[in-house]
Structure formats: structure tokens, C-alpha cells
Amino acid sequence: MSFYSDNNASVCPELLAAIQAANAGPARAYGDDRWTLALDEAFGRFFGTRVAVFPVTTGTAANALALATLTPPYGAVFAHELAHVVRDECGAPEFFGGGLRLVPLAGEGAKLDAATLERALDAAPPSVHTVQPTAVTITQATELGRAYRPAEIEALAALAHARQLFVHMDGARIANALVTLGCSAAEITWRAGVDALSFGATKNGGLAAEAVVFFRPELVRDFELRRKRAGHLLSKSRYASAQLLAYLSDDVWRRNAARANEAARLVGAACSATLIEPVEANEVFARLGEDGKARLRSQGFEFYDWGARGSGEARFVCSWDQDPAEVAALCRALSAA
Amino acid sequence: MSFYSDNNASVCPELLAAIQAANAGPARAYGDDRWTLALDEAFGRFFGTRVAVFPVTTGTAANALALATLTPPYGAVFAHELAHVVRDECGAPEFFGGGLRLVPLAGEGAKLDAATLERALDAAPPSVHTVQPTAVTITQATELGRAYRPAEIEALAALAHARQLFVHMDGARIANALVTLGCSAAEITWRAGVDALSFGATKNGGLAAEAVVFFRPELVRDFELRRKRAGHLLSKSRYASAQLLAYLSDDVWRRNAARANEAARLVGAACSATLIEPVEANEVFARLGEDGKARLRSQGFEFYDWGARGSGEARFVCSWDQDPAEVAALCRALSAA
Amino acid sequence: MSFYSDNNASVCPELLAAIQAANAGPARAYGDDRWTLALDEAFGRFFGTRVAVFPVTTGTAANALALATLTPPYGAVFAHELAHVVRDECGAPEFFGGGLRLVPLAGEGAKLDAATLERALDAAPPSVHTVQPTAVTITQATELGRAYRPAEIEALAALAHARQLFVHMDGARIANALVTLGCSAAEITWRAGVDALSFGATKNGGLAAEAVVFFRPELVRDFELRRKRAGHLLSKSRYASAQLLAYLSDDVWRRNAARANEAARLVGAACSATLIEPVEANEVFARLGEDGKARLRSQGFEFYDWGARGSGEARFVCSWDQDPAEVAALCRALSAA
Amino acid sequence: MSFYSDNNASVCPELLAAIQAANAGPARAYGDDRWTLALDEAFGRFFGTRVAVFPVTTGTAANALALATLTPPYGAVFAHELAHVVRDECGAPEFFGGGLRLVPLAGEGAKLDAATLERALDAAPPSVHTVQPTAVTITQATELGRAYRPAEIEALAALAHARQLFVHMDGARIANALVTLGCSAAEITWRAGVDALSFGATKNGGLAAEAVVFFRPELVRDFELRRKRAGHLLSKSRYASAQLLAYLSDDVWRRNAARANEAARLVGAACSATLIEPVEANEVFARLGEDGKARLRSQGFEFYDWGARGSGEARFVCSWDQDPAEVAALCRALSAA
Secondary structure: OEOOOHHHOOOOHHHHHHHHHOOOOOOOOOOOOHHHHOHHHHHHHHHOOOOEEEEEOOHHHHHHHHHHHHOOOOEEEEEEOOOHHHHOOOOHHHHHOOOOEEEEEOOHHHOOOHHHHHHHHHHOOOOOOOOEEEEEEEEOOOOOOOOOOHHHHHHHHHHHHHOOOEEEEEEOOHHHHHHHHOOOOOOOOHHHOOOEEEEEOOOOOOOOOEEEEEOOHHHOOOHHHHHHHOOOOOOOOHHHHHHHHHHHHHHHHHHHHHHHHHHHHHHHHHOHHHEOOOOOOOEEEEEOHHHHHHHHHHOOOEOEEEOOOOOOEEEEEOOOOOOHHHHHHHHHHHHHO | OEOOOHHHOOOOHHHHHHHHHOOOOOOOOOOOOHHHHOHHHHHHHHHOOOOEEEEEOOHHHHHHHHHHHHOOOOEEEEEEOOOHHHHOOOOHHHHHOOOOEEEEEOOHHHOOOHHHHHHHHHHOOOOOOOOEEEEEEEEOOOOOOOOOOHHHHHHHHHHHHHOOOEEEEEEOOHHHHHHHHOOOOOOOOHHHOOOEEEEEOOOOOOOOOEEEEEOOHHHOOOHHHHHHHOOOOOOOOHHHHHHHHHHHHHHHHHHHHHHHHHHHHHHHHHOHHHEOOOOOOOEEEEEOHHHHHHHHHHOOOEOEEEOOOOOOEEEEEOOOOOOHHHHHHHHHHHHHO | OEOOOHHHOOOOHHHHHHHHHOOOOOOOOOOOOHHHHOHHHHHHHHHOOOOEEEEEOOHHHHHHHHHHHHOOOOEEEEEEOOOHHHHOOOOHHHHHOOOOEEEEEOOHHHOOOHHHHHHHHHHOOOOOOOOEEEEEEEEOOOOOOOOOOHHHHHHHHHHHHHOOOEEEEEEOOHHHHHHHHOOOOOOOOHHHOOOEEEEEOOOOOOOOOEEEEEOOHHHOOOHHHHHHHOOOOOOOOHHHHHHHHHHHHHHHHHHHHHHHHHHHHHHHHHOHHHEOOOOOOOEEEEEOHHHHHHHHHHOOOEOEEEOOOOOOEEEEEOOOOOOHHHHHHHHHHHHHO | OEOOOHHHOOOOHHHHHHHHHOOOOOOOOOOOOHHHHOHHHHHHHHHOOOOEEEEEOOHHHHHHHHHHHHOOOOEEEEEEOOOHHHHOOOOHHHHHOOOOEEEEEOOHHHOOOHHHHHHHHHHOOOOOOOOEEEEEEEEOOOOOOOOOOHHHHHHHHHHHHHOOOEEEEEEOOHHHHHHHHOOOOOOOOHHHOOOEEEEEOOOOOOOOOEEEEEOOHHHOOOHHHHHHHOOOOOOOOHHHHHHHHHHHHHHHHHHHHHHHHHHHHHHHHHOHHHEOOOOOOOEEEEEOHHHHHHHHHHOOOEOEEEOOOOOOEEEEEOOOOOOHHHHHHHHHHHHHO
């Protein structure tokens, strides 16, 4: 019974069907197909504004390409110290960005806040001797399963823009955040000040379907060339784009995320006394003790260790296709502990 | 009726079925799944030797990652001036390789030959002032639809190895070459001296399924880190790997390539008097004149211009799923001209 | 009366004379001259071991080239958060290192210690998803004017080597540290575990004379190519090398550093109640209050603000050619405050 | 008797005196000194227009920094196949330019001409799949000792600008070209369409004194950050700048170049029957035969082999400080042959 990661999940039937439906005969390559050409409009409807959208196959590629487009090689990008771009991408932003620098900052719930960013900016006034602050990136939901409220993003983005920084959002789990927040996609992105977004669908039912969404078309300038140059322009783009279109249709994104979130809510409720973080998406972080973790594992539950060695902390991630019976079993085991 | 590119082709039923079959429930992410873990053995059988195999989604990624693994930033990689890495990858090898240099060389049929490589090496003896020759890359089948014979590769590789150069093969259309040559995969790769191979399946029936194959495991050293860092380690690797396994099973690769080659053979025969290159894979290059090309287009045939503007040259590419009726129609139109 | 920086100092007569002496007629270019060819032996005597030495013109180049030689693009280099490589080189290590990452750590007196490094290493166990720890860099004397004791370096290097990390030292002010410590150059470098050193002479009397010193010749491998490729191989290398030879002769380095240190000692003694850091080299850090600083400036003293805005902290740097009368004047002004 | 290279030459007395004169007491570091601050005006007078000037220590740095400022990572820079940037800089432009591509072109006398550039541009129309043509670089005087006429530069630059390419000039030997042409510096630079210039003084009497000159201030944007990041911002910039100021004063540049050119003229006249190229600067290329070369060497003359092995070609370079007696001796030896 795996609660390791939503990366372990299967592809949801709607997206698999979309792939099959896109397979009828030949289609223009490299994004000149009708699925890819429909992305800007579909995402424009989803976000309620004009956007430029580019499909890619991994979140790492989406993040690194977006940041490289926003940032010169001598630029600095502020990020939470637990962010995926900092901890889990083997330096992809530095690679794509020609040696840009990520500046790790602390923050509760793996969130950045405006005050922390301001202190960091003030602490290192730019000169020809320093890297140049050019962007800030936040993750929605965060690496600790927390959801930024629109006002939090607005405050951060207002400061960032006042200091001439671009705002990027890693939305690997944006659907899970939206379901929790109950707000529109616009409210946590462009209306709050986000300039570019890594829009994730893979964890939430896709096969390999991510997109970079630019809310300010003038930023797109060199993105397309960078994507091709990085080997991330798919010859048969239609299959990625068909997934993304299906994902936005008929509330697939919402339904999948709601299922994952509900499972996490149940798991969180079952271990509420040990929670390290409020459950605001599809991840649960709990302090179970090393013994508690060993007991769960002996019962067949799989999950990641969290925190420092010996901290007794655990991370459970629920997926769109998490078996309800397994969720119930985990809840029973946690309640019994 | 599109003869533009095999990138326009659909996914063959066997590979689509393999994707669906791999979709039963959760699986470990990032390549720790049973499909990906089976690749080394499956490719080992295909090539008749021990290999290390890494799936990626594009040929550009495969080529650039392989070359970056073989070559330091100050290295020089020799390639045919028409090679995909030189003309069609927006500088991906330079990007992945930290600024390595591609040295373009001439050669009949888009092939490199040992004598040309030797002259190039002798013309620029390395010193601390020069880039350092470190690799040579060849394409099988070539960008002009030609197939290297085993002996040609052997001669080139023998020289390369004698000069301490690695040998890379861009096998975006290796299946088409194998069908034409009728030899084993071993004969045109490791036995002939190829150290690393970009193995293509996407053009020949895949959705997005390429692999980097290392014939010398000691070269693999930093490849995995480079792939992750480039955003080319798929979280749901199983779907790419399942395609590759299916592709090697039951002669799918051969059947698909044979169909594409046979269509090209027919097209080539129909315009034999105008052929620029012998037809040795699934591409046909013919000098039809600007009028001839316009006439074909007015009849509904789509294809790329080739050569210099006004040269009257055309490129036809046949895919595994090329409609036989369309092939017959093209042949009639060409014969009538 | 400038106490801004030892970068503002002039060239000492011995090194200027060496430049003139090297100017008699033609000499082989690009380091094939008798001055450059003598460097390995001269530095070998200075350090009491076999070394490979490469002159460059700036400390930034020395640091970045050394780190790029020790570290792959996906590598992580641990450094103090106040280190020059982190704060004052506009991302040069990231640029030269193909996007490597600097990991900033805290530490008293701008020193790294073994325990802090160990915690950092344990907190982020390497996997294919992370940057790979490959080096640690320390500064002697530190950015807060402190000198690492041999035992401190030994402890750090022992841990680093046990974890397969290389040890680099930024010795922009190594002469000042040596004079304070009264130990041999060997004791704070190779004998303590330093693998590569940026040896600074510019701040201490040179015109533009730094050197990268490798204590493990097998590391030199690609350094020379990287240096050339970075535009740091001087055509007329003899003038940089002649400076370095003169600097090591007749105790020039020691005499210059001793004068700078003694000036700093006097300044530190004059404001001992306000010192932020013990004075262990040629820099003085004091908390004078904003009023105190304004008063000094109104008397004609120039120096850098230190710390956060409004902290009232000041940095005074004394050079080899600091006018004793100006030092005395500063001391009087500080004592009066 | 060395005719190897003008890189072997000593520093001329005027520039050495300027270094000494700049050595009186402290001065602001990193270019905030009165010598560096005077560069824009001094070069502005020299070129008869407004310029932004940045001193660096090597021609490789000047070229690579200038090209990286003009060109994105996915850009292509057209250059003569014999150009220093192509053959003698170990890939520095690719390194500084984040993996940009140099496209080597042929041309008589190591000159590029507009027709060749146009053919190259037309042969590879840009798309998302290709590198993007962004600059052309020419060398004055060329690697074969030839001087571009103003009209030749104008034609090339007109085409380049019409195609949205920047024009860079490698002026490592611009003084030698100016002396030969007898025209103003303006005529072969900005008035002819050059956007950025690597201005060389090292070969012609400097110690390590090159400058990047921008004729279009809007291009300077990120140059300063790139220079710092590359370790090419000198802490004691005054010594480089003082050399450059002295070089432009009192016709030092002209006098030195005239002496070198005159020596080359004499050598060329002495072997006029064997000349491969007209002598238009301070270099002589002659076909002396392998025996002829061996005979000269046995008489104590040092020079580089040129051309392919066994071609019997030789290169003689004359410096500003070439001993007239040695020139006369070489002329006698050549005449006797």
C-alpha cells in the first residue's frame, strides 16, 4: 500500500482516452498540430486571461525553462529552502539559467513571505560584484502540503514587482491547492501577480503532461528557443497537448485533485495529534516516532521518511487513484497507534 | 497526403497497447519501475552485448545528453554538416555540453568518412589554444536517407579510437537502416566501434520513446545526473520504458521500418530518373524542378523543399503508417511527370 | 585618508622592479617564458612540497577556475555565507563551473567548522535528484579578518576528505594570516588537507598577480584548458610571473603583510571596546554607531559600512602601504570617540 | 632571432612609464579610479564619437565578452574559419556565450565578404530548430596580415544590419591596420558599421592592455556584469587603464605599429617571390619550402610553420621592438635563398 508519492500514480482514464483519440492518422509535428494550437485558448479560459502556453514533459523542465527565461545568467532567484527547485532538481535551474543562483530562504509551511524576501533583498544590495536579484519562485501547494492564500501571493508579488523581480509559481500541485482554496485559478496566479507558472498535470492523472504558462506574453521572447535547445520540444506534441486539453475539460483536474485531497484529509484526521503541518492539499506530514513508523511499515504501508534522521517524521502522499480501502486501512492503523 | 516527416506519424497499436498495459495501478517513480528496470536486459538481447540504457523523450535530448557525457566543455565533436545535431537542434549539444564545439565536415550522402575526419584532425593539431577533439558523431540512417555499411563505421571508429575520440551514433532511424542492411544491430554499433547510441523509436511508431544506449558502461558515470538536471528523468518513466520494450518485442521495430522503407522504395522507383540519393531507408530525395513540385502540391501532396531556394529539390519521408493508397497516388503522380 | 580596501593600495617597489627587470627584450609567450617556468619550483620551496602553479590576474578568476576544476556542473560547493565567492564575485563560480551550486553556511568569524559542514552534509543526502557535494572552500584570512588555525583546517579537511569532498582555500590574504599565525605555509595548506589554493598577492603589493596552486598534481588535469578558455592565459605571462617570484623572494610577502597587520593592530587597539571581531589580519570591524561613523568621515577618514543598514558597524582595511601618519590619526580619532 | 609573434615583444617605455606614474599612493579599486574614468573620453576622441570602454587583460577575454554581450546562448556568430575566435581561444566564445555557435566561413586573405555571409545566411533560414544568426565578427588586421578596407567593412556591416546581425571587430592588430590604411579609426569602425570592438594594445607595446569598445551604448547593458563574473574586472584597474591612456597619447600606438609594419615590409620585400599574401600589417606569409625553412632555422631565425604539414609555408611576425639588425639579417638570409 503505497503512500510514497503522487508520481507513482497511474494515468487517469480521461487522459488516456485523449491520447488514444489523438492517435487517428498523421498530424503536424513540433506543436503545429490542432491540439497544441488549442492550448492558448483552453488555458486562457481556465485562467480568465490571455496566456501563452507551452507543453513539456516534466516539472523540472517547466521550472528550469521558466526561470531561465526570466533570469539572466548573473541573476538571483529567491526560493524557499525546501523548494523542489532547490532540493530535488539536481541543479536544473542553474543549468538552464547558465549558472544563475538560487537563494534559499526560510519560511513557515515551506512558504515564502514578503517580509523574509524584503530582508533578504535589503541584506545584499546589488552592485557589479553581486548576483542580481531578478525573480522569486513559490510553490503551490508547497513542499509541506500547504496552500498560499491569494493575499499572501499578492503581498509577495507586490514587493517583488516593486523591486523589479519576476514572480514564478511552481504549480506542480496547483490543482490540489485550488480545490482546497475554493478560489479561481486567476486569484492565485496572474491576479495575484504571478508572471509565469509551471502548471502540473502529471502528478494528478497525466502521463507526462506539464505546461509553462506565461501571463505576460512579452516574457515569452526566447522561451521557445530555450525549450527546443533543451530537447523539450516534442516532435509528437499532440499527445502531451491532448492530455492537457482533457485535463482542463469536464473538471477532470478538479475531480482528481479532490479525490487525492479527501484521502489526505482522512489520513490527516486519523493522526491529527501528530500532525506537523495542517493538511491543505494531498500530503500529510506527521511525527509518528521511529517505532510508530516501523509498525506501519510492518503492516505494509509505504511512505517517505521526513525531517532529520531519527526525527520520527513521515510523509504520506495521496494520489488521484489512491485505493479508498488502502486509505481506510491506513487511517485505522494510525488511529490505533 | 503528407510526406512531410515520420514525426507526423501516429503511434503504432503495439506501443499504445503497451502504454495501456503499464497503467494498472501505482508503480515506483523515476525509473525504479519494472519496465525501466527491464530495459538493460531487453536491449542487451537486441544488441547481443551488455549495455546501459536510459529512456528519454526526444532525439535531441538523447543526442545532446550522450555527447555531453562523452565530451568536456572545451571538447570538439566532429559531425557531418547536414547532421541533425548541427542543423536541427538549436544548439542543444553546445548547451548540454557546456559550450562544446561541433565541427561540421562534408561527405557524400551525409556520411562522414575516415579520410575526411583524418584530414580535419591533422589540420588542427590540439594545443592549449584549441578546442580538444573528443568525439565523432554519425547518423544512421543519414539525413540524406543513406545507410552506413558496417565496414564504413569500422573504418571511422578505428581512426577515432586511435586518436582517442569517442564514437556516437544518432540512431533516430536506426531501424530503417537495419532493415535495409539486413545485418544485426551489433554489426553497425558496438562491434563496429560505436561507444554510445541515441536509439530512436518515436519516428517509427512510438509516442515519445528514445533511449541512450551505452556500450561501454564506464562512460555512464555522470549521465544520470545530467539527465535529471536537464529535466529528462521522467517521473512516470514506466510509460516510456513500456513503449521501448514493446518496440523490441515481436519485431515491431522491424515491421514498422520495413513498411516505411518499402513505401519509400516505391516512391523512389517512381521518380528514379530524378533521384539525388539512392533510397536506402525511408526517405526519398529527388530533383523535380520547381514546376514539378508545384504540380504535385496542387494535387494534394505535402513534402519539404530541399536544397537551396529554387533548386527544385524535394524530400519525401514515408512513415510506418503511410497509407498505401497515398503512396500509390504519389507514385502515379511522379511517374506521370 | 582611505581605509577602504587593500585593493586600493599601490604596487610595492620590489614587484614594480621585477616587472621592469622582466622587460628586457622578447620572451616566449603564453607561459613558456623563464619566469613562469620557474614558478613551480619557487612555490614548491615556499610550501615545502611539490606543487603546480598557474598565474592569473584576479582572485575571482583564481577561485572560480579552481572550483570549476574540482567540481562537475552538478556539484555542490560548501562555503561560508560571507565568503567572497558567495557575495562578491557576481556568480563567477557558477559561471566557470557550468552551473555548480554554492551552499552557504553560517559560522563564527566567517569561518566554517567541521560540525557545521557535517550537519549540512547529513541534512541533504545525495541522490540523483540532488546536487552532489564535491568541495568545500574556506578563506584565509576570512572576510571578517580572522585566521583559521592549522587544527581547524585539519578538522574540516579530514571530514571533507572522508566524505569525498575536495578542499579549496581562497588565500586572497594568506600572507596576512601567515604573519599572524607565525606558522609555515605548509601548516595551513597541504599539511592540513588543502587540495587547491588561490594564492593572492595583488592586495599585498602586486599589480595583478594571483596564482592557483594545486597540491595534488592529478587535479590539474583540465585546469589549463579552462584557464585559456576563460581568457585568463596571459600572452605576456612573464610580467605576472615575475611579480610572483619577487613576492616570494626576500620575504617581500611577509614584510608587506606585517606592515598591514601592524597598522590594523593599532587601529583595533584604538577601538578595542567596540570591536566586533578579534583583529587577526589586516582588517578591523568595529561597532562605532552611526554618529561615530559620521564623525570619523567628517574628519576625512574613508571606510566601508558593515552589517545591516543602521547597524553602526564599520570596516577598516589596512594596506601594505598604509601611511603611518594616517594610521596614527585614525587611532587618535577612534580613541577620542 | 625571434619572429614568432608580437606576443613575445616587451612593453614599450611609454606604457611602462605610465604604469609607474599611476603608482603614486592609493586609488579607488575596480575601475573607480581617475585613469579608468578617463577612458571613455580618451577613446571617444580617438574614434571621434561617443563610446563606452572597458579594459581587460587579454584579447580572448575581450572577444568572448563582447560576443557574449551581443549574442544569446542560442545565437550563431559568423566568423572566418581562420579567425582567432575559431582557432586559438579554446572555445572561449562558446564558454562566455553560454554555448553559442561560431559558424566558420571561407574567404580570401582571412577576410569575410558580404557575398559569402549572405550565402551562409540564405543556406540556413532560421526556425525554432536552428541556432539564430545574431552577429558577425571580423578581424582587423586579419590572421593573414591583411587589412579590410573601409568599403569592405561597410558592405559586410550593411548586410549584417539588414539581417539584424551585430558586427564585432577583433582589433588585436587594429593599430597595424590603421597605419597601413592611413585612414581614421572611425572609418574602419563605427562609421563602417562596427557595433563593438576588441581594441588590442598588448601586442603593440602593452603589458596586458586590451579594451572592449562599444559604439552603441545600449549594447553595454549586461557587459559589466559579465566581465565581473568572468574574473576580468581588475581590482587595480588603474594600471591597465593607464597603459591604454598612454597608448592613445602622443601617437604611441601609431609609432609602434609603424615600426612593426615597416619591419614586415622589409621582410616581405626580401622574399617577395614567395609571398602567399600581400604584406598589409606586421605579418609575412611566405612559401619557402621545407628546405628553405630549415636553412633559416639553422641560421638562428625563429618563426612559426604555417599551412599544412610539409607545405613549406612560414609565418614571420614583426613587433614594435623588433631589432633592426635582426630584420636586416633575416632579409639578407631570405634574399640569398
